[in-house]
Amino acid sequence: MLDGQDQIARIKRAAEGRWREIAEAAGIPEVHLEKEGRPCPLCGGRDRFSFFRKRTDGRWFCRGCGYGDGIALIQRFRRESFGATLRWLAAYLGLPEVAEHSVRTASRQISRQDKRDREQRKIRELWESSMPVWESDSPNPARLYLSRRSLADVDRPQALRWTPKCPYWVAGEDGELKKIGEWPAMLALVVNDAGEAVAVHRIYLTAEGNKAPVPTPKKRYGSGLGEGFVRLYPPSSILCLAEGVETALAVHCLTGLPVWSALSLSGFHHFEAVPAGVEVIKIYGDNDASFAGAAGAYELAARLRRSHPELRVEVHIPEGRGEDWNDVLSRRIKTSAW
Numbered sequence: 001m002l003d004g005q006d007q008i009a010r011i012k013r014a015a016e017g018r019w020r021e022i023a024e025a026a027g028i029p030e031v032h033l034e035k036e037g038r039p040c041p042l043c044g045g046r047d048r049f050s051f052f053r054k055r056t057d058g059r060w061f062c063r064g065c066g067y068g069d070g071i072a073l074i075q076r077f078r079r080e081s082f083g084a085t086l087r088w089l090a091a092y093l094g095l096p097e098v099a100e101h102s103v104r105t106a107s108r109q110i111s112r113q114d115k116r117d118r119e120q121r122k123i124r125e126l127w128e129s130s131m132p133v134w135e136s137d138s139p140n141p142a143r144l145y146l147s148r149r150s151l152a153d154v155d156r157p158q159a160l161r162w163t164p165k166c167p168y169w170v171a172g173e174d175g176e177l178k179k180i181g182e183w184p185a186m187l188a189l190v191v192n193d194a195g196e197a198v199a200v201h202r203i204y205l206t207a208e209g210n211k212a213p214v215p216t217p218k219k220r221y222g223s224g225l226g227e228g229f230v231r232l233y234p235p236s237s238i239l240c241l242a243e244g245v246e247t248a249l250a251v252h253c254l255t256g257l258p259v260w261s262a263l264s265l266s267g268f269h270h271f272e273a274v275p276a277g278v279e280v281i282k283i284y285g286d287n288d289a290s291f292a293g294a295a296g297a298y299e300l301a302a303r304l305r306r307s308h309p310e311l312r313v314e315v316h317i318p319e320g321r322g323e324d325w326n327d328v329l330s331r332r333i334k335t336s337a338w
C-alpha cells in the first residue's frame with residue numbers, strides 16, 4: 001500500500017494536462033473552464049473565476065475564493081474531504097484504490113492546522129497593522145470614500161479600518177500571482193458564526209477617496225477559513241442584513257437599526273446562525289435590473305421562514321430600478337439639501 005504522499009504524487013502525475021476533462025467529469029460545467037473571467041463554480045460570483053488551460057496542474061484562481069491546483073478545485077466543488085477527493089480521482093484515473101488511513105496521516109492533519117493558523121495570523125496582522133477610520137479629524141482615503149457616498153456622518157463602526165498601502169496582486173497568463181502596485185484601502189473585518197475573524201474585505205482607493213484604477217477594486221483577503229459577515233453594528237431584537245458595506249451603512253443611516261453586510265449576494269447563502277435575542281430580521285436587497293438582488297433577498301427570507309418559523313422576516317427593496325440603499329440615501333440627502 002502506498003502512503004499518502006506517494007498517492008498524491010501518483011494522482012498528480014496521472015492527471016497532468018487532463019484537468020479540464022477531470023473537472024468536467026466531476027460535474028463542473030464547461031462554461032466555467034473556457035477562458036478567464038468566467039462565473040465561479042465554487043462561490044457563484046459572476047465573472048471572477050479563471051481556469052488556466054495552459055497549465056498542466058489544473059491551476060485556477062477566483063477573486064473571491066482564492067486559488068489552488070486541480071485537486072483543490074475538485075475537492076471544493078464536490079464539497080468532500082481531501083481523502084474522499086483522492087479516492088474519487090484515483091477511481092476516475094483508473095489508479096489503485098487509495099487507502100482510507102493513508103491520507104489521514106497525522107502529518108497531514110498537522111499541516112492543515114498549520115495552514116489555518118498561518119492564515120488566521122496573517123488576517124490578524126493585516127487588521128492590527130491598519131488604522132481606525134475615525135481616529136483623528138484629518139481626512140483619510142476611507143473617510144473621503146464614505147463622504148462621496150453620502151456616508152460622512154454615519155455612526156462609526158469598529159469593523160471598518162484603513163491602511164495607506166495595500167499591495168494589489170493579479171494572476172498572470174501562467175497563473176502566477178504578480179504585484180502590480182500599492183494603494184490605500186478601506187478594510188472591513190469578516191467574522192463567522194463563532195465570532196472568529198475569517199477574512200478582511202478590502203476596497204482599494206486613491207488618495208482622493210475614489211476607487212483605485214485596478215481590475216477589481218473590491219477584494220477579499222483570506223480564503224480558507226470559511227464565510228462570514230461584516231458586523232457593522234451589534235444586533236438588538238432586530239438585525240438588518242444588506243449586501244455591500246456601503247449599502248449596509250446607508251441602511252443604518254436611513255433607519256438607525258443595527259446592520260450586518262454580507263458583502264455580496266452569495267453572502268446571503270451563508271447566513272445560518274441567528275444571533276441570540278434577535279426576533280426580527282430585515283433583509284435590504286438591491287434593486288438591480290436583473291432582479292438578482294431581490295431574488296437573493298427573497299430566497300434568504302424563504303429559507304429563514306422555513307428554518308426559524310418564530311422569526312419575523314421582512315424584505316425591503318428600493319423602488320427605483322437599478323438602485324441600492326446607498327442610492328436611496330444619496331437621493332434623500334440631495335433632495336433635503338435643496
Ligand SMILES: [Zn+2]
Binds near residue numbers: 040041045049063066
Ligand atoms: Zn469563487
